[in-house]
Amino acid sequence: MSARTAQERPQRKGSIFALNESNPLVPYLFLLPHAIFFFIFTVYPVGYGIWISTHRWDPLAPTQPYVGLEFYRNLFDPSTPQSQFFWRTLLNTLFFTAVSVPLLIAVALGLALLLHRPIVGRAFFRAVFFMPGILSVAVMGILWKWMFENQSGLVNIIASEYLGLPRLPYLTTEWLAWVPIVVGTVWWTVGFNMTLYLAALGNIPQALFEAAELDGAGSWARFRHITLPLLAPTTLFVAVTTVLASLQLFGQSLIITGGGPTRTTQSVIMYITEEAFSNNQFSSATAMSFVFGLVMLVFTVLQFRIMARDMQGGMR
Amino acid sequence: MARTVEKLPALAREPRRRLPRDIPRFLLLCVLAMIFLTPIYWMISTSLKPESDTIAQPVQWIPARPTLENYREILASPDGNILRWTWNSVVMAFGYTFVSVTLCVLAAYPLARMRFWGREAWFWFVLSSMMVPGIVTLIPLYIMMIQLNWIDTYHALIWPGVAQAFGVFMLRQFFLGIPRELEEAARMDGANSLQVLRHVILPLSVPALVTLGVFSFMASWNNYVWPLFVVHGDMQTLPVGITLFSSRYVTDYGKLMAGTAIAALPVLVAYLFAQRYLVQGIALTGMKD
Structure with missing residues (x-):
């Protein structure tokens, strides 16, 4: 049973927040609180880290210019x-x-x-x-x-x-x-x-x-x-x-x-x-x-x- | 290792008493236990000595002039409010544990019990996040804290780690082992999912919840890297705070050990009571944080 069919079907028993068997959204409601924090503080930081490492991130500068792989290359440049x-x-x-x-x-x-x-x-x-x-x-x-x-x-x-x-x-x-x-x-x-x-x-x-x-x-x-x-x-x-x-x-x-x-x-x-x-x-x-x-x-x-x-x- | 460890070290199996043969082993264990306890003993001993006695020669195993002066001074230290740091650690550890266990229970239940589109994929996605070492997200998270204006707040200490993957994994495994029949009986009586979770699953999961709670609490209480960078001054947590003392009281080991003892002793006392759950938890899950 997919989430899509759940949304298309008219709500049979009460609202979509009803926690009974007939509401196919129930599992997702249970997952949601954890998922929100998981995305914000676990998934997003990994992506944000990639962005930071390819830009020159300076807390005081007005812009954060893109520098590509410069910081990675620095690690392999012995000088x-x-x-x-x-x-x-x-x-x-x-x-x-x-x-x-x-x-x-x-x-x-x-x-x-x-x-x-x-x-x-x-x-x-x-x-x-x-x-x-x-x-x-x-x-x-x-x-x-x-x-x-x-x-x-x-x-x-x-x-x-x-x-x-x-x-x-x-x-x-x-x-x-x-x-x-x-x-x-x-x-x-x-x-x-x-x-x-x-x-x-x-x-x-x-x-x-x-x-x-x-x-x-x-x-x-x-x-x-x-x-x-x-x-x-x-x-x-x-x-x-x-x-x-x-x-x-x-x-x-x-x-x-x-x-x-x-x-x-x-x-x-x-x-x-x-x-x-x-x-x-x-x-x-x-x-x-x-x-x-x-x-x-x-x-x-x-x-x-x-x-x-x-x-x-x-x-x- | 969930599979290989169904039972704890069998205490019941005891073929016959072999006392004489056990004596060398017992003595060796006593020596090792003494070595293991020495640093703790030395911490307490040093903390009870006046400054001049801490480096006295010959060594004073038992304080010759025991005093609580070090504790009095460290509690009133102008270099840091150790009681405030303790309070911060308490708020952080309880807040984190409560929120985290709640989120993990809610997420683990459908993953163990309900059929829905994307269940397996989501479970593996969450689980695979355990492969990301903490250092990889440390700096992005720190920058997020700046942007959220959360530096030096309890928010920074509590929220970023609450969606742990380990807790979801552990509770899901535990829920899978609860017989479905119990749940079905409740459903017949018209209970909804939340009621089933609350009145059927949770009462049966107390050992797992306590274990996860103790793990989460300890991980948060002992966390060092994160609070070191996101909170300062009066907002510091106890472990970070006492390392500050270690750079202030470089030579005054009596005071430093008093501060360290204040940080260590509550944990050691709590350990006496929670020991069982910790050891079981490690044996059952094969995990350390």
Whole structure:
């Protein structure tokens, strides 16, 4: 039944706003409130972004002249500062992703394996490992900045007072500055992945392990040949969502290191917002966000396909 | 992963007690839990120390001279009104959650239950918007806020994100699982669609609604990027506000940690109560925001 026939037909029962079965407009009335906001604040901004990135958008100028793909070309012209910083901060972000994602998968899996079998205080431990994830990035960032403070941070205090190690100026040393960011991020988000792994582990039939045990498989063999393969779909999902989250690194760097020293921990989103809100180069920043969006699209499409697959399964 | 996760980690399955073998595992878990709790403990400990003790050596695990002075000073700080920021966050998070869940319920119901032209197409269109990363719409939305004169208003904090795709997706999946017979009985009695939704579907969907509500609330409460740019001064939200403190009180960690604790503790307390829904929600939907 199409919307068109609905409008042509004389209103049989009351007005077109009647919420009974005979009114074919009912589903559309239900969708309408969401659809209005969806168009204004989700669909329109994407199109508007394309317009902004192909014009020179200046809040103070009377006209916004069309410049075509100039801002996109700038990103591929090595002589512009935009291309220099954009690709450099993108590499920083990829570095962070390459370091943090394996950690976030391995630690999550380790915690889930520790908690999978019943143990005293299991609910408590699960709650503790998940807890940091509910905090705002602001709280998490300030906490870890203090933990890794160059002189009196707890990490340096423990290193020097208890382990006899030298104090390291984590926050202001190239490469070392990544340590608080990565450690903080693992602490902050590993609980999500752990929860997903715990759910998946709960679905592995216990009989499989018992059969393998009878066949003389040791615990490593059981892990290697039963647990890991059966967790593969979960691992794929966890990996994709974690990569997506890591690529969007922003608050951790901004708060813990401010992107320093000398931009070595600046993420690409940080640079895009700097270009927009500090340099007032809104068009250039929008062009960057679209290029970066395309880089991310590889992973978002993957995530989307996994979700769609699961949903089809769930419908039957 | 909706398909693979039909039940939560089976607590019931417990073949036999293996206490001695469990001891190393238990001790390892205790050590890990201590490591996880250390930053929180250190925040509280630091916030209760006078300034000179925060960097005292040897390290003071327990404040030697505990004081609430830091809290008193940060609440009266001339650099920012932390109570006002908290209020802004409350208004934003409740406003956003209420509007967003309402919109998602209304949109998810016909997508799960009614037959109409364009249903599948619209569902996939909404769902595919989840592929657009937030950074892509950040600047256009910011410029729209300028044009709407919404900078430094609650409007900017609440409206732009309310039409979330995830909520529609999650509720639709949940509604699909409710037996149709229940609805048909109500229709026989002459209930219209809105009444069916209100009196049949919603009472059966409380777990899903609470989960979506908790997710939405947390996403809004913890949101950092958006409020950082669209609101300033007294209109700032709590997370953005306390990072301002972190640049003001660079060396005064007692005050900074008091401010951070004020932001963190209500959330941690709420977590003690809502924990169940969060963990279930993540396990059931396989999603994080």
